[in-house]
Amino acid sequence: MLEKILKKTIHNQLESLSGWDEQKVKKFQQNLLSWYYDQRRRLPWREKPSLYGTVVSEFMLQQTRVSTVLPYFERWMKEFPDFKVLAGADESDVLKLWEGLGYYSRARNLHKLAKQIVELESIPQTRAEWLEFPGVGPYASAAISSIAFEEPEAVVDGNVVRIFARLFKDQREYKGTAEATKKMATLTQSFLNLDNPGDHNQALMELGATVCLPKKPLCLICPVSECCLARLSEPEAYPTIKRRVKRQVIVSRVFSLSNRKLLLYRHPEDAPRLAGLYELPKLESLVIRGRPRLLFSRARAISNEKIKEMIYNTDIADNDLPSGHSWVNVCNIDEVPMSGPHRAWVMELISKQD
DNA sequence: AAGTCGGGGAT
DNA sequence: ATCCCAGACTT
Numbered sequence: 546m547l548e549k550i551l552k553k554t555i556h557n558q559l560e561s562l563s564g565w566d567e568q569k570v571k572k573f574q575q576n577l578l579s580w581y582y583d584q585r586r587r588l589p590w591r592e593k594p595s596l597y598g599t600v601v602s603e604f605m606l607q608q609t610r611v612s613t614v615l616p617y618f619e620r621w622m623k624e625f626p627d628f629k630v631l632a633g634a635d636e637s638d639v640l641k642l643w644e645g646l647g648y649y650s651r652a653r654n655l656h657k658l659a660k661q662i663v664e665l666e667s668i669p670q671t672r673a674e675w676l677e678f679p680g681v682g683p684y685a686s687a688a689i690s691s692i693a694f695e696e697p698e699a700v701v702d703g704n705v706v707r708i709f710a711r712l713f714k715d716q717r718e719y720k721g722t723a724e725a726t727k728k729m730a731t732l733t734q735s736f737l738n739l740d741n742p743g744d745h746n747q748a749l750m751e752l753g754a755t756v757c758l759p760k761k762p763l764c765l766i767c768p769v770s771e772c773c774l775a776r777l778s779e780p781e782a783y784p785t786i787k788r789r790v791k792r793q794v795i796v797s798r799v800f801s802l803s804n805r806k807l808l809l810y811r812h813p814e815d816a817p818r819l820a821g822l823y824e825l826p827k828l829e830s831l832v833i834r835g836r837p838r839l840l841f842s843r844a845r846a847i848s849n850e851k852i853k854e855m856i857y858n859t860d861i862a863d864n865d866l867p868s869g870h871s872w873v874n875v876c877n878i879d880e881v882p883m884s885g886p887h888r889a890w891v892m893e894l895i896s897k898q899d
Numbered sequence: 900a901a902g903t904c905g906g907g908g909a910t
Numbered sequence: 911a912t913c914c915c916a917g918a919c920t921t
Contacts, residue, residue, distance in 0.1 A: 606916040613907065613915085647905025652921080682918045702916045721901080722917080750916050759914065760910060788913075797910050817920085818904060827906085884905065902921075910913080 573772055574738040574745060580768035581748030586611075586755070589618055591747075596668065596693045597627050604655045608648060611754065617646050618883045631659040635884060640821050644772055645885035649819060654680025670694040674822055683726070692743035699737040700746045701726045704753020709733060710784030711757065711775035721788045789850045797828035800840060800894050801861045806872040807891065808861055809881070813869060823873070823883040825856065825891065830867050834860040842895065856890065 584590070588611065590602035601621060605614045621642055625631040627749045631639070636656060643652035662668070669675055670693075675686040683701070690696035699705075706725045709715065709732055719725040737747035756763045756781075765775045775783050801808040810826035812819045828837065837857035843852050863872070873881060874893055883891070 603916065608915055609902090609906080610908065610915050641920090645906075647907085648917085650904070654918085680918065684917055688916065700916070703914070705918070723900085726917085747916085754916080758909095809911055829920090845906080848903055849905095900921100903919085904917105908913105908914105908915090910911100 576768045597853045599693045623670040628659045632663045640882035672698045699733040704750045714774040794850045795853045824887045832862040
């Protein structure tokens with residue numbers, strides 16, 4: 546049975562799978578799990594596991610490192626301790642707590658999910674059911690159903706792709722992480738430990754995050770290095786995933802402070818980016834008075850753009866502001882959700898003016 | 900299938 | 911400066 550799956554999955558695309566029988570897979574699972582129980586990090590969502598904590602952590606951890614998530618998770622669980630409290634919260638408060646974490650649709654989707662959950666008679670358990678919730682995709686549905694309900698669903702995230710690509714010296718060139726994830730799904734499912742699906746999944750991700758690193762993997766302390774083909778050659782060479790080039794973008798923005806009020810722009814609720822969040826307004830969208838004075842310029846990257854942002858100081862013709870623009874009292878600036886870097890710049894500039 | 904969404908830590 | 915992170919959604 547397993548052999549059949551392996552043969553079909555690997556075919557001739559990965560290096561030899563000879564030797565992989567049911568016994569070897571079992572051994573792999575045991576080595577991995579023993580290592581996990583012995584060496585895993587103590588993370589807050591693992592201490593007193595709950596469905597809610599699992600869901601929140603899985604949302605926050607999408608494309609985001611554990612170390613980045615930690616302070617956000619603690620604050621979140623304190624402010625929104627369960628689905629019910631979260632469901633009853635104002636969206637602006639939800640966004641405020643997510644401020645700086647990025648991918649803000651995650652916060653909105655998590656909020657929606659909570660509202661849906663509290664209306665249900667019973668909590669869904671299967672992967673297919675979780676897949677229906679907003680913001681829950683192939684990865685998160687497998688993670689939640691396996692970790693919270695021990696459903697036999699294998700997760701495939703960046704860590705898992707890297708581990709399996711190295712185990713079998715996967716020579717395929719993937720066009721992106723999406724393709725790699727999809728093509729790896731059958732193989733990872735055949736390696737799933739059916740006795741402990743949740744811990745098996747977490748163990749793989751823990752291994753990828755702490756041992757099977759993208760650069761300089763720690764093969765010497767890896768619990769499954771005997772099974773790993775790349776370990777004998779160049780582990781860093783796997784997997785091979787094509788990355789797209791970032792395009793250069795230049796944006797000019799306005800810092801205008803008048804009578805202890807700062808002009809800000811709030812992205813519309815249905816905006817594709819930063820929906821509901823405040824930023825410094827763009828220079829081009831305003832009618833200004835006099836010549837703008839360059840305060841500073843900063844470079845950052847979001848998604849597939851390299852952005853150079855130029856911040857100007859100028860006076861604004863404030864009798865007829867474009868929609869979305871408003872003067873925010875600096876006393877209340879802490880209350881509004883704002884994109885992370887802009888928050889830092891604004892605080893820096895305000896303190897400099899005093 | 901390809902493009903888009905944030906931000907930061909590590910190298 | 912580049913990579914990549916417990917991915918999902920829209921086009």
